[in-house]
Amino acid sequence: MTIFNVISLAGGLALFLYGMSIMGTGLEKYAGGRMESILQKLTSSTWRAVALGAVITALIQSSSGTTVIVVGLVNSGIMQLSQAIGIIMGANIGTTVTGQIIRLSDISGGGMLMEFLKPATFAPILAFVGAVLFVFIKSPRKRDIGQIFMGFGLLFIGMGMMTDSVSTLRESELFVRLFTTLQNPILGVLAGTLVTVAVQSSSASVGILQALSSTGLVTWGSAIPIILGQNIGTTSTSLIASIGTSKAAKRSAMVHVYFNIIGTVIFMAAIYGVKAAVGFSWWNDTMNMGDIANFHTLFNVVVTLLFLPFTKLLAKLAEMTIPDKPGEKQDIEIPVLDERLFNSPAVAIQQAKSAVETMARNARANYGEAVPVLYSHNTEVLNLIQQRESVIDKLEVNISNYLVKVTDRELNESESHAVNELINFIVEYERIGDYAINVVERSGEMFDKEITFSESARRELSLVDNAIKEIMDITLAAFQADDTVLAEQVEPLEETIDLMIDTLRERHILRLKNGVCAIESGIIFLEILTNLERISDHCSNIAARIVGKESEDDHFDAHEFRRNMHDGYVPNFNEMLAQYKLKYYTPLLESQETA
Numbered sequence: 001m002t003i004f005n006v007i008s009l010a011g012g013l014a015l016f017l018y019g020m021s022i023m024g025t026g027l028e029k030y031a032g033g034r035m036e037s038i039l040q041k042l043t044s045s046t047w048r049a050v051a052l053g054a055v056i057t058a059l060i061q062s063s064s065g066t067t068v069i070v071v072g073l074v075n076s077g078i079m080q081l082s083q084a085i086g087i088i089m090g091a092n093i094g095t096t097v098t099g100q101i102i103r104l105s106d107i108s109g110g111g112m113l114m115e116f117l118k119p120a121t122f123a124p125i126l127a128f129v130g131a132v133l134f135v136f137i138k139s140p141r142k143r144d145i146g147q148i149f150m151g152f153g154l155l156f157i158g159m160g161m162m163t164d165s166v167s168t169l170r171e172s173e174l175f176v177r178l179f180t181t182l183q184n185p186i187l188g189v190l191a192g193t194l195v196t197v198a199v200q201s202s203s204a205s206v207g208i209l210q211a212l213s214s215t216g217l218v219t220w221g222s223a224i225p226i227i228l229g230q231n232i233g234t235t236s237t238s239l240i241a242s243i244g245t246s247k248a249a250k251r252s253a254m255v256h257v258y259f260n261i262i263g264t265v266i267f268m269a270a271i272y273g274v275k276a277a278v279g280f281s282w283w284n285d286t287m288n289m290g291d292i293a294n295f296h297t298l299f300n301v302v303v304t305l306l307f308l309p310f311t312k313l314l315a316k317l318a319e320m321t322i323p324d325k326p327g328e329k330q331d332i333e334i335p336v337l338d339e340r341l342f343n344s345p346a347v348a349i350q351q352a353k354s355a356v357e358t359m360a361r362n363a364r365a366n367y368g369e370a371v372p373v374l375y376s377h378n379t380e381v382l383n384l385i386q387q388r389e390s391v392i393d394k395l396e397v398n399i400s401n402y403l404v405k406v407t408d409r410e411l412n413e414s415e416s417h418a419v420n421e422l423i424n425f426i427v428e429y430e431r432i433g434d435y436a437i438n439v440v441e442r443s444g445e446m447f448d449k450e451i452t453f454s455e456s457a458r459r460e461l462s463l464v465d466n467a468i469k470e471i472m473d474i475t476l477a478a479f480q481a482d483d484t485v486l487a488e489q490v491e492p493l494e495e496t497i498d499l500m501i502d503t504l505r506e507r508h509i510l511r512l513k514n515g516v517c518a519i520e521s522g523i524i525f526l527e528i529l530t531n532l533e534r535i536s537d538h539c540s541n542i543a544a545r546i547v548g549k550e551s552e553d554d555h556f557d558a559h560e561f562r563r564n565m566h567d568g569y570v571p572n573f574n575e576m577l578a579q580y581k582l583k584y585y586t587p588l589l590e591s592q593e594t595a
Contacts, residue, residue, distance in 0.1 A: 008162075012161025012165055015158030015161060016154075017158070019150075026151055046085070046089075046308060049085070050090040053087035054093040056090075056091070063092055066091040067238040067253070068237060068238060069341060069344055071241045074246070074251075081252055084252040085252075085314055088238075090304070092260070096293065096297040098207065099210065099289075102156075102206075102207050102289060123153045123156035123160070126150075127153025127154055128153070130145075130150030130151070134147050134150060162207075183221040183225075188224070189232065192225065192232070193229040194233065202231060209223060209227070213286070213287050217286070219286055220280070220284070220287055223287050223295070227292065228268060230296075231264060232260050235256045238252075238257075239257065242254075251315070255318045259307060267302070335354065337399065342406060352399050352406070352419075356425050356426055357479065359391075359396070360476050361476065367469070370385075371462070373385070373440055374439070374446060374528075375452075375458075396426055403423055407419055421549065424545060432538045432539070438531045439532070442528055456591065457525060461525070463500065464500050467496065467584045471539045472535070474486055474489055474543075475487070483546070487543040487544075491540055491543060492579075494537070496581050500585055503585075504529055509526075
């Protein structure tokens, strides 16, 4: 093997890795992130999680990529360790698809059709078509398809270069002795592990072994321990990804390690035990690309089936390795926005949305206690409210910075629009949180000045309070589920709240003029009404953006859109408005007592 063969081998490996990378990226973009973003939603059963992990990995062509995503989701609190285990198992099965694709290089036979089906023929054509689509076509979807074609073509071109560059090794006595030595199971496993750690991809290291099989020197006895070692080596990526993460994320990485190491030990014990007892007639036979791909698939499928009943044991083992320490848990947890997910922008955006939902829930919880604390001035409740407000403020900064970093990645139009919309939602929910705190702060003022509201004022405020709670609940539910039908219910309720507050404001000003109400308590009451009105307005803005999300207009005017809703844009708007008036405004009119 000359220096030129080594250069060709390095170039072939580079093309192979690059082709696999851009093909996975293209597939991920074409899916619009939908496959990745449902990882945390479709893992209610281990079987389903395994299937999902296999599908995702087959699509993005990297078990390492899937496990890194899983580590990030666990680290951010979106996914639990129990959900992650099944996906990690499935990722090991999904990664074998690459080897099955590569085995197409073994296609043989004569005739025009068979020649065309050989990778040496169709790979350059695919790469060329992909390049044309990617470079000259403006449509994002077609560019994604072009990237997939390019990656697929480059993968096989690189594979062909590697195969050609190692073809002379069959004449090398050193290489023959090397593969004879690798029949030692310990050395074989070590070699497979080290190569996989070096290239950070079990699919790539299996591809290298498949290229070497073209020499005719790769036997079952030498290849089996190497393939088993490759499955151990691929765990290094998730271990690296878990550095600096939460305990739960580290545990998910350890599950990957234990799963592959224990599986390898069991498989080796079974194979070498049977070999020692009865022997294998095929042990010294040569393996081709198909044999390597099939054994790789067999190992991962069998090990997954073996471990399926013991997922809780794997979780327990990981928890024992990385135990909890007493007193570490915070009163209110702040979601971790994991930058490891930037390689999968759709998942990063989904993680940011989940963090915005946390902002929304904290704002809703704070408002839920805002009016009651006006009358009780409970210091424990006030401290908890302040903690939540601190979480909201921190999340506003953290999520905004995170989304700005996401925009540095290559985003499609839909992802770019989603980032812009989330930034708008952050602003809306942060202001809702501020207005809730404004109401809470009136508690301190009333306590210090010994101010109280009359029973009639309390009843009036209670009616508006209930309406505000309902509009916040509907808005949050619509935001979490991207539910336009729910979002359409917000505007008629907001109109009702505006009407209620205008009525109460006029009524209260009249009481102030007549000297029925004290000036200080009257001013506080009016300030509270103003803050409630602002909360209602921001809920309306959020709902309008949810209803108008299909426009994908980054300059979308929520206020104008909200006005248009009154002109018949939303079906049954007037009917819903009448129902909310009957529920909240009519009882307010019936209350004629003065504060």
